Amino acid sequence: MSSGTALPSADDLLVLLAVGRTGRFNTAADDLGVNHTTISRRIASLEKSLGGRVLVKAAGGWELTDLGRQALTAAERVEAAVHGLVAEPGRADHLKGVVRVSATDGFSAYIAAPAGALIRSRHPEVSVEIVAITRRASQHRSGLDIEIVVGKPQVHRAEALWLADYTLGLYGARSYLDEHGTPRQVGDLADHSLVYFIDSMLQVDELDLARRLTVSMRESVTSTNVFVHVEATRASAGIGLLPCFMADRHDDLVRVLPGQVEATLAYWLVARPESLRRPEVAAVVGAIRETVESQRDALAGQ
Structure with missing residues (x-):
């Protein structure tokens, strides 16, 4: 920084911190109790003092530039210093x-x-x-x-x-299996309908790969929400490909073909x-x- 250039304001840095964390001027304004115009003015002031852009427009909000990330590190030190001044004695671990x-x-x-x-x-x-x-x-x-x-x-x-691996397995309601029979081998699945995600709206590759375990099954009730999968399966809409940690909570659901048809994600x-x-x-x-x-x-x- 050349001589005569204004040092960045601590207030401007704290505004950048709020925008960097939320990605949005409006949300940062709400968090700080100011208006959108104040946020814009503070960011402009910071960019002027630093001699470059600290934020760039991105899909859904704002992202930090390389200069912005450097400034954010300084802003975090300012925040820590301020919190240190107002912390209660004996409450060094106080978080908010x-x-x-x-x-x-x-x-x-x-x-x-x-x-x-x-x-x-x-x-x-x-x-x-x-x-x-x-x-x-x-x-x-x-x-x-x-x-x-x-x-x-x-x-x-x-x-x-x-974080963790989790397992998807096939489940049927007791009432459904009593009426339609329990699959004993993978080939039997062709006689049953599947409860799972809407294929055309599935955005996660791993969940799409799991569907390939059941390619012979025609679709029944499908949804973007896994709780709908569980409840539709409990209501006998078909056999559901469900997370075990969710399905095993329900006594009316029975695991089908365990060890033969399952996916670990x-x-x-x-x-x-x-x-x-x-x-x-x-x-x-x-x-x-x-x-x-x-x-x-x-x-x-x-």
Whole structure:
């Protein structure tokens, strides 16, 4: 930086921190209690003082440039210093803030939600927002701190951490199997209908590969939501290809062809390095891992 150039303002850096974490000016404005115009003005001021762009427009929001990531590191130090000034004596571990998590429907309900409750019991001023969606890892994760996806993701400027394997198996309702018979071999599946994802709307390659285990089956009730799969199977719509950790919770569902027709998939956690450096995000990641570990046998269908 040349002599005479204004140093970046701490306030401007903290605004960049909010935008970098949320990916959106409006959300950052709400978090900081200011308006959108103030956010734009602060970012422009920061870019002027640094002599370059700190943000670029991306799909769904804003992404940090290389200069922006350098500035964000400085912003995190400013934030840590401010928190250190106002921390209560003896409360060095005091955490607060909002952590936004995206995960599949089943993971959201049975892993992320209990992990969120665990966080609230330990850190009452940390809020966990859970967005339930089944998709590939986003290349532009605006507004999200943590993503949980199925299958190893190919991501840039982010870290991908394996969480656990889980098993998909075939299940039928007792009433359905009593009426239509229980398949005893793979060839028998051609006589049955499948409950699974809508093929044309499936965005996850690994879930599409799992469908190939049941190519002889005609489709019955299909949905983008795995809870619909479970309930349609319980209602005798057909045989469902279901996550074992969800289906095994229901006594009226019976596993069909175990060991012959099943798929092992993996949950992965994706987050930007700057998100993982936030203590509240790191705490949520730890709670998710703890919850996964407590349910590892159920996830594996054991």
